[in-house]
Amino acid sequence: MTSGEGPVVLLVEDDPGIGPSLVRALAGQGYRPRLCTTGADALAHPLTDVDLVLLDLGLPDMDGLDVCAVIGRRAPTLPVIVLTARGTETDVVVGLDAGAVDYLVKPFGLAELLARVRVHTRASAHRGGPDAGETDAGETGDADLGDVRVGDVTVQAAARRVFVAGSEVALRAKEFDLLLLLIRNAGRVVTRPVAMAEVWDQNWVGSTKTLDVHVAALRQRLGGGGAHDSPITTVRGVGYRFEQPSPPGP
Template identity: 35%
Template structure:
């Protein structure tokens, strides 16, 4: 591990699991912060700007879902791995749709968790090194990615963190076909998912914010059987 260890915040209220995770991660050279409830987790994020979060869903007070939403709404993009005893598909889908990057069901193997943490950190570092695109002109709309806004002549629409990442990736590949799998891997940053509907839902919401006629998009077009393309004229 480097002289500047990666910061991981564990958001968990089960003492035995906290002890195991903290001991394991510190032995691997990570700097670890513990939050046993949601509000505490948000404060740690603001103060420490961690590199990754391990997040339990079933927390006292603010749920893990709410923590995830708040973190993403504050435009933090570090990876979030959900840890939970829940094993239903809907819980996984919900977690990923609100901004989580990965999902592990308790009980899980420590070696697998460490491997996933390392993979997420590598992907996050690669993503953060990409040259950011901060402004995009899609006449008559201006996309202000730095401030997460789509500015129309008569109104402004707020963009979510995921929508900003989605536009940035598509803009970096403007006028090129982009598959759903590529978006899942590079925007959501997880490798395998049969839930391509996740991408479609986000594209639909994004169109409603950046297109004058979302049902007949001029810029964010569907390529049937392939994926999507951001057409910049």
Template identity: 50%
Template sequence: MTKVLLAEDDPAISEPLARALRREGYEVDVVTDGESALAQALSAPDLLVLDLGLPKMDGLEVCRRLRAQGGTVPVLVLTARADEVDTVVGLDAGADDYVTKPFRLAELLARARALLRRGVVEPAADSLVRIDPEGRRVFLRGQEVQFTGKEFELLKLLVANEGKVVSRERIMREVWDSAWYTSTKTLDMHVSVLRKKLGDDASQPSYITTIRGVGFRFDAPRE
């Protein structure tokens, strides 16, 4: 059974949310402070739903320590901080997606499903990028590169369509499970992070090409 760790100290939020997740068929554990969230997240649940305003250790610090210790669980953050600066800080800390309080339950469940989706990617045989879908691991020239859950899903979709342009609308629909056709700043930030992790620099063509007004194309490095 898919296991969701819910870290939320407000029972008015955690209790109905836990019930809703269980109705979706997930096994749900609830913790009420950051230290407990970090400890249980390191035991590799399938998804961490994380409030930023936790006692003992706030959610951003939980994310930072989780990623620093090699935790790759997808993280869906619950936050009352909606401005762009806080979003960037959260992404840098290792969060994969956001739901802003007060949130609609249907939206949160949709985003949880998007983070939990799995798939199979078969890159070209001579590609220097290899994706292990079951282990949710990415290897570049034989060396493992760490990606958060949302970064992994985005890269997986682009690699699966190597050489083809993937529209922004399709990415938002399949990776974020969202119909955001007007604002895709989060997507642009994730693409920027992917480029850095894949080692793009000014001395070589980018693996991910922006097709202005349309979307993105992935061209894998070759042997």
């Protein structure tokens, strides 16, 4: 990012009723939007000049998930927020698996969109932008923390590595931060507001559905396809708890 200038937001949206209005809204908040209407145009854009991508999945020339995956390979630390009409949990998890850091289901409110853009551009700047690589210790001071082990799950906080029964599991940045928060509080409930504040942003505005989706993805990655066979328990209306293993019987 050039000093004194706003973050560059690459907006990939082919709907003429949405794209230009988002460009105006972003520019009005001090961002420098760059509009692409096809996946090919987006992938031709130099990603080193971009601080954040807003990506519609319903593009005319290719699936937005494929665009997201390519961006993830070319610029692993560049945050991508998916804009989609596909609102099921499965669709959202697939989007996150493709490399997105967040999502919004259409129709969405402009205030919530701008709030999420603020969150992720700040996080991107903290990491040093899309060229910074993936060795940063994260936003939670991980370098000062030791290993945490609960049951079969071991989290190496400083190295940002996770092992389940001795096998390493790859997690996205927010998944790792969320798991670290839960496992450091194993046996205690982490409330939804605390999780959003610690993992996303203390001034988060809007739905906390992102938290639910990240928990669902974590359950899959830790080897449990659903809530009943996962160490992460939902405490309805409150938050989530990482369960301590039961002590062995007599």
